[in-house]
Amino acid sequence: MPGRRGSPPYSGHHRGCVPSAPACRVWDPQSRPDQEPPRPSPLLCRDMALQNALYTGDLARLLELFPPHSTADLLLESRAAEPRWSSHQRGLWSLTYEEELTTPLHVAASRGHADVVQLLLRRRAKPDSAPGGRTALHEACAAGHTACVHALLVAGADPDIPDQDGKHPLHLCQGVGTLECAELLLRFGAKVDGRSEEEEETPLHVAARLGHVELADLLLRRGADPDARDAEGWTPLLAACDTRCTPATDPEATAARCLQLCRLLLSAGADPDAADQDRRRPLHLACLRGYGAIVELLLSCGVSVNAMDYGGHTALHCALQGPPLALAQSPEHAVRALLNHGAVRIWPGALPKVLERWCTSPRTIEVLMNTYSVMKLPEEAAGLVPPEILQKHHRFYSSLFALVRQPRSLQHLSRCVLRAHLEACLPHALPRLPLPPRLLRYLQLDFEDVLY
Incomplete structure (x- = not known):
């Protein structure tokens, strides 16, 4: 340069x-x-x-x-x-x-x-x-x-x-020859966990942040620390969960690379619940980006589903505050996974704001509403959804607004009672119940694109 x-x-x-x-x-x-x-x-x-x-x-x-x-x-x-x-x-x-x-x-x-x-x-x-x-x-x-x-x-x-x-050559490896360049540097004595001077990042942090699965695998095989922390307390797993999609990138490809990275880091012993200086955890960041598959992976590792960051936000809050680009990741899957692992429901008074923000993702609205026994929306809530969205998802929104301040179906009320009874052990108990697959999926808030 x-x-x-x-x-x-x-x-x-x-x-x-x-x-x-x-x-x-x-x-x-x-x-x-x-x-x-x-x-x-x-x-x-x-x-x-x-x-x-x-x-x-x-x-x-x-x-x-x-x-x-x-x-x-x-x-x-x-x-x-x-x-x-x-x-x-x-x-x-x-x-x-x-x-x-x-x-x-x-x-x-x-x-x-x-x-x-x-x-x-x-x-x-x-x-x-x-x-x-x-x-x-x-x-x-x-x-x-x-x-x-x-x-x-x-x-x-x-x-x-x-x-x-303050960056070492190993921090800068990019392009077609990334792996070969990194292998050469390591062969000639480069430190696999060498840190940049200001950010205190290791090369593994950089590989995770850029979504470079093959480079991360090479560094881990050469002894890189999967739980190394940078100046802000971030681990490579936090960096991987925060990888952002841009309008110029393929959201599905980005999400797939992030999932591969998370699996790789977790298999290498990375702490799935490590928090940074602001107490943000991998689950918070994965929810914020709308990466449902990563959310399910982290939840399967037993992470704290209701842990709060310094701002008082849980993972569910993060999932409902994600950027518009998170819509491409089908955020309803992350929200459903959180609720099926015991996430505390949001305050009913916030539901109109959620409806206004996520009206283009009716399944996100559906899975939230199916955790309440009463539809807690004001009668003027229909005005929060643009007419073109109402028309595009006419069947769902017709069923939603028809239930405002009306009793839900007996089948749904039974689901709510059973889920409340199993709340402490919901993710482990539900799959063990001797129930037909269709009924089990219903209890796990399977999507129907209509409300009863």
């Missing part, structure tokens, strides 16, 4: 390169015979032919520009990707492209030109040079260029050196 200008340009001789002032000291082998000659400082190079050859990976041209006994220990000027506000005079600010410094080795490594990387290393490029805070190894790992990573490590690059943000 290029860095700000600040490192001094260096003296020497190369086509298109500018020596610094004052000039470097000249080493006199007679004056200090017991010491190594001082290493010449890198040159600030503005040769556009050289830069074009680096960016395009033109090895033939670079062999001409870097003949034997020349040096590739150079600095290149580049511009920041985006303009930044800067002040050249007091009170006068302007948007300018800030000049930055990088090296030929950084350019080649970030673009995957492995043969160029090897040439530059042979021409005395420093593998751990970091004029902008990142080394060429950081750049190669961030782009997933395995061959470049291997060449740099063989040349002596430090596999655990932090960048300007």
Whole structure:
């Protein structure tokens, strides 16, 4: 990654390169015979032919520009990707492209030109040079260029050196070659639980947050701690449960990766009920994201279904406060799982707010209403649902509003009584009852898309 200008340009001789002032000291082998000659400082190079050859990976041209006994220990000027506000005079600010410094080795490594990387290393490029805070190894790992990573490590690059943000190369592994890059770093001595300086994240935290199942599996097999905590008390399992869907991602694929990660971490011994500094647990986060399958997985591990975070929210509250994107995850499954594991029902006075927020998910409304013996909605509740939603789910909402302040069916009342009787052991007792499958599903709040 290029860095700000600040490192001094260096003296020497190369086509298109500018020596610094004052000039470097000249080493006199007679004056200090017991010491190594001082290493010449890198040159600030503005040769556009050289830069074009680096960016395009033109090895033939670079062999001409870097003949034997020349040096590739150079600095290149580049511009920041985006303009930044800067002040050249007091009170006068302007948007300018800030000049930055990088090296030929950084350019080649970030673009995957492995043969160029090897040439530059042979021409005395420093593998751990970091004029902008990142080394060429950081750049190669961030782009997933395995061959470049291997060449740099063989040349002596430090596999655990932090960048300007305190992240190690293992934190940055991305792209097609993620696994291969991580395996190389570990083989050359990178710490599997090395922490970033500010966030105190381990590489396993990063893999879990990004939904990278294969990388997490590799790190766990190499001894990564599944319960390591970062600066905010998050474990990798918390990070996995908080993976967000975006409009640009496939919600089903994201949910499937998160489920795989959670299973992997739990099988490695991760605490399913570990809370962060705000007392949020994996169950809270999975509910907030609407990941019903993960909710069921965590509940099967015996987590505390009614535990509260510092804000006083239970997992059920989180499930009903999720973002609109959680609708793609069918939140009704998470809500039903919580209620079947003894979650305390929400205050009836909050039901109109839930109806207004989740009216496009009638099954979420259904499963909530089927835990009450009386439909506790105001008569004007029908006005909370937009007309187009009423029309789309006409059968369900007709049955819902017909029951406002009306008695429920005897069958439903019997269900409520039996569930209340088994409340303390509901998730374990219901499956053991000698009941027909259809009746058992009814007691477990199976969806019917209508209310009685």
